[in-house]
Amino acid sequence: MNFAYRFRLNPTPSQQEQLAWTLDTCRQVRNHFLHRMNRVENPTYTSEQNRLPDLKERWTELQDINSKVLQMVVRRLYTDRSNLRKKKEKGHTVGQLKWKGKGDYYSFEYNQSGFELKKTSGQDRLYLNKIGDVPVVAHREFPDNAQVKGVVVKREPTGNWYASLQLETPDDPPKKPDELTETVGIDVGILNYATDTDGTAVESLDLSDERERLERAQRDLSRKEHGSNNWEEQRKTVSRRHADLKRKRRDFLHKLSNHYASEYDLVAVEDLDTKVLIELPGNSRNRAGAAWSMFLRMLEYKCEREGTYFVAVDPAGTTKECAACGAETDKPLWVREHSCPSCGFTADRDWNAAWNILSRGIKQLGVGCSETTPAETALPTETDSVSAKCVVETGSPEPPERAVPAASK
Secondary structure: OEEEEEEEEOOOHHHHHHHHHHHHHHHHHHHHHHHHHHHOOOOOHHHHHOOHHHHHHHOHHHHHOOHHHHHHHHHHHHHHHHHHHHHHHOOOOOOOOOOOOOOOOOEEEEEOOOEEEEEEOOEEEEEEOOOEEEEEEOOOOOOOOOEEEEEEEEEOOOOOEEEEEEEEOOOOOOOOOOEEOOEEEEEEOOOEEEEEOOOEEEEOOOOHHHHHHHHHHHHHHHOOOOOOHHHHHHHHHHHHHHHHHHHHHHHHHHHHHHHHHHHOOEEEEEOOOHHHHHHOOOOHHHHHHOOHHHHHHHHHHHHHHHOOEEEEEOOOOOOOEOOOOOOEOOOOOOOOEEEOOOOOOEEEHHHHHHHHHHHHHHHHHOOEEOOOOOOOOOOOOOOOOOOHHHEEEOOOOOOOHHHOOOOOO
16 A cells, blocks of 8 residues: 655754755756757657756756656656646646746655665654755654655745655555444535434534634735735745644544544445535535545545445435435425425434435445444544544434345345
């Protein structure tokens, strides 16, 4: 399995200068090969990469940069061109690769060699060839048998440096069970971020204070003279406000996705087209801020890591369909309770949708499932993965019989 650990770097002032110089020189190398790409007929990645030794003889400063780093600059450029071509073939309107100005290039990459994570004098350090031993905050241990295949060094808009270590583990994830005893369906939304079939609703993360601080910082920035020292200081303040929002949102999503991936044998979710949902009229800001696609991506790779079945089902009709009898009932968004005119079953709107999602997921997967339904759930303790303040009890009745099919293989 391939995944990445992101660690904070604490370089010395001289190392910061060297990192910044390396980053800017990589930007210039990219622009050089982009210029050649536009002038040479059908250039290839291999032919252009083979020009690097000759370029280093004429551009002697490049000798102070690891050769793998320069190769990855060229590879990234041609990967970007390939991605644009694929989008164009699919009918998307695409532009051209643009020239990178000063400050518009944010990362460089070591591949296969030129780096090592080690402990010196009781402190974790990341050795980067041509730069030295950079102090690093290695806040967690690597999994057993994990090998570091590459390192991406990035400078955030705040000015902080981070290293993303690309790990590869030879071991397969835990074997998936033949019979599912712990299953859950999850319906995502705005009022409650997630409602599951165990009767637990996770409230949406409240970031109103962070957004207010960001808007205030942006207003202050608009009153500064562009390019002045005061403008640059305020720009960093705006970047820190953006980083606060991003960090708190990702922390919430990591904890929530880890909870579902580690506690259940099967997780069923909706296969949402979030881009279409954001473009719908209405409160698109809340839909974009919910970061549903990020949550589903996190949940998918963590389920793979934990050996949990992950199923994304067609979301059409999950809200309208009755979880007890299957009859469809139209409900406007402001109606928060499902009441079936056919069988009389009543339940929370999102809880009913979660059971429909789980039912479709089990049918789509086609594996065995325990006939016993989960017991009624109580409020999580403070030690649970999901913060107790974000969880409320819906008071849902026992799950309908139709929601969990009989065991079958």
